[in-house]
Amino acid sequence: MTGTQMAKDDYHARAQLEAALLRGRAPAVGPRGGPQAGPGTDSRTGAQDPRTGTGSPARAADPAAHPLPPSRAAADGSLAGPDGATRFRASLAQEGMWRSLRGGPGSTPPLLTGGLRLRGPLDAGALEDAWNDVVARHDNLRSTLRQEDGRLNQVVAGSLRLPVPVTGLAIEDFGRFTRQEVDRPLDLAEGPLAGLRLLRLGADDHIAFLLVHHIIGDGRTLEVLVRDLSAFYLARTTGTTVPLPRLPVRYGEFAAAHRARTEGPRGAEVGDYWLRRLAGAEPAELPTDRAPSGRPAALGGFLDVPMPADVLRRLTEFARARRTTLHTVGLAAFQALLARESGQRDISVRVPVSYRDGTELQDLVADFSNDVVVRTDLSANPAFGELVDRVHHDTALDFAHHDLPPHLLEPRMDTPGLLDRLFHVQFTAEREFDVAVTVGELGAEPIMPPDPYVSRPLSLRLRHGDGSARCLAAFALDRFSEERVARFVADYHDLVGELTGHPDRRVLG
Numbered sequence: 001m002t003g004t005q006m007a008k009d010d011y012h013a014r015a016q017l018e019a020a021l022l023r024g025r026a027p028a029v030g031p032r033g034g035p036q037a038g039p040g041t042d043s044r045t046g047a048q049d050p051r052t053g054t055g056s057p058a059r060a061a062d063p064a065a066h067p068l069p070p071s072r073a074a075a076d077g078s079l080a081g082p083d084g085a086t087r088f089r090a091s092l093a094q095e096g097m098w099r100s101l102r103g104g105p106g107s108t109p110p111l112l113t114g115g116l117r118l119r120g121p122l123d124a125g126a127l128e129d130a131w132n133d134v135v136a137r138h139d140n141l142r143s144t145l146r147q148e149d150g151r152l153n154q155v156v157a158g159s160l161r162l163p164v165p166v167t168g169l170a171i172e173d174f175g176r177f178t179r180q181e182v183d184r185p186l187d188l189a190e191g192p193l194a195g196l197r198l199l200r201l202g203a204d205d206h207i208a209f210l211l212v213h214h215i216i217g218d219g220r221t222l223e224v225l226v227r228d229l230s231a232f233y234l235a236r237t238t239g240t241t242v243p244l245p246r247l248p249v250r251y252g253e254f255a256a257a258h259r260a261r262t263e264g265p266r267g268a269e270v271g272d273y274w275l276r277r278l279a280g281a282e283p284a285e286l287p288t289d290r291a292p293s294g295r296p297a298a299l300g301g302f303l304d305v306p307m308p309a310d311v312l313r314r315l316t317e318f319a320r321a322r323r324t325t326l327h328t329v330g331l332a333a334f335q336a337l338l339a340r341e342s343g344q345r346d347i348s349v350r351v352p353v354s355y356r357d358g359t360e361l362q363d364l365v366a367d368f369s370n371d372v373v374v375r376t377d378l379s380a381n382p383a384f385g386e387l388v389d390r391v392h393h394d395t396a397l398d399f400a401h402h403d404l405p406p407h408l409l410e411p412r413m414d415t416p417g418l419l420d421r422l423f424h425v426q427f428t429a430e431r432e433f434d435v436a437v438t439v440g441e442l443g444a445e446p447i448m449p450p451d452p453y454v455s456r457p458l459s460l461r462l463r464h465g466d467g468s469a470r471c472l473a474a475f476a477l478d479r480f481s482e483e484r485v486a487r488f489v490a491d492y493h494d495l496v497g498e499l500t501g502h503p504d505r506r507v508l509g
Helices: 011-018 091-103 124-137 171-183 221-240 250-263 265-277 308-323 325-344 384-399 406-412 418-424 482-501
Strands: 084-088 113-119 143-150 151-156 167-168 193-201 207-213 300-306 347-354 367-378 426-429 442-446 458-464 468-478
Touching: 084 250, 091 151, 091 406, 113 171, 113 221, 113 468, 124 468, 151 250, 167 347, 171 193, 171 207, 207 221, 250 265, 265 367, 265 406, 265 482, 300 482, 308 325, 308 482, 325 347, 325 367, 325 384, 325 426, 325 458, 325 482, 347 384, 367 384, 406 418, 458 482
Parallel strands: 167 193, 347 426, 426 458
Antiparallel strands: 084 151, 113 207, 113 442, 143 151, 193 207, 300 468, 347 367, 458 468
16 A cells, blocks of 8 residues: 555556456445345356356355356466466566575565454354455456466366364564564465464453455455454454455456556656666665664564654645645655755655556555656756755656556666665555554454564654554664654654645755
């Protein structure tokens, strides 16, 4: 999930048009024991109605899977065999991640974790059934990645039931548990690539712990899973139907459409844009207080620092007055701080973006994340208002050219490894996760599992909600002390307050 707003161009419009042809309905799910028949469903067999193309398999664990008829190739090139599994060529992003993992385990496990603390009487059996309803709804949760006949395929099981283990745990051991789960070997060819664990803190106090491999999910995926799990759990415990629309597009269809665009003229156009944009760029110089070791450390530190209320107010009012986003203003201030502290004037920062440009992609469990480099020239020492306008303009162009995976751009660059070095400092801004505060009789609140790993020396995330915000800083312990990063975040807050209150002030003093 990002706090960015994607610029729309003809590429995005074509993607939305293609996916719009695939809209339908989601089947209803009844209480524990089985799904209810939906429109176009044979209530006796759960078979698809050939007139409508909709349907709901009969098994309770698989109310929303939609396997193709055996041995029939679909328009996206997928092929369903007699075992019910569907194969299609993995997406470009998945191929890139797969290649990065082939040389052995990476220093940073590419896993996503999320937690939901549940207080009140919990039906563990209904939660397991609800999780399997979610697994049935989303193809990627039933997927593995396999190298077959010289290409990487995604293999989607027609049905799959996953247990939800229950573990007694003290809350102070949550960090240790998270580390153990993240460190557990995960075979992409065998799966499963996602799991739910129920941690019992007390009789009426639990944590639902989600773990998803990044190759099938992104930050938004965790929000989708929490929302869907809540909806299916409520249906299972109350005997009501699930108010979730049928997913309008499947990931295999998106992967095929994106590959066709990227391997055509669009890919060459985007590659040419980034070669021009990054010509002569250098990695941002970091305000470290520790000499880097010869081998980067995977373990990192993490700080969660609330933004002062008056600083957030100024930031919000300034963004509204300039008709831009908190992301743009926060990024401009971040680049100004790096320039002030390093003396460098050409600042490049990695900014995560998302392929979820159309509404039809918002509810898919999949990885739509990508990275762009936002490069800003501060050599003229602009006023802050001028800098924000420039960053607003430049990021609109950058985000409109976000659809080329880095592993396809890197070979075209003159300096080997430059793109990875440009990624070593990151900024993003995003809204707090939007999850229900109740699930039936349960009170629910997000709980952030501590992440012991970092994938780059410094990342700053501005997470904001209604009336509050905080800066989440992740940092490499071989480059920064906790005290140095705490001071850096405090300086960032001071700079945001200073510059948003005085937009005519020069950013470098």
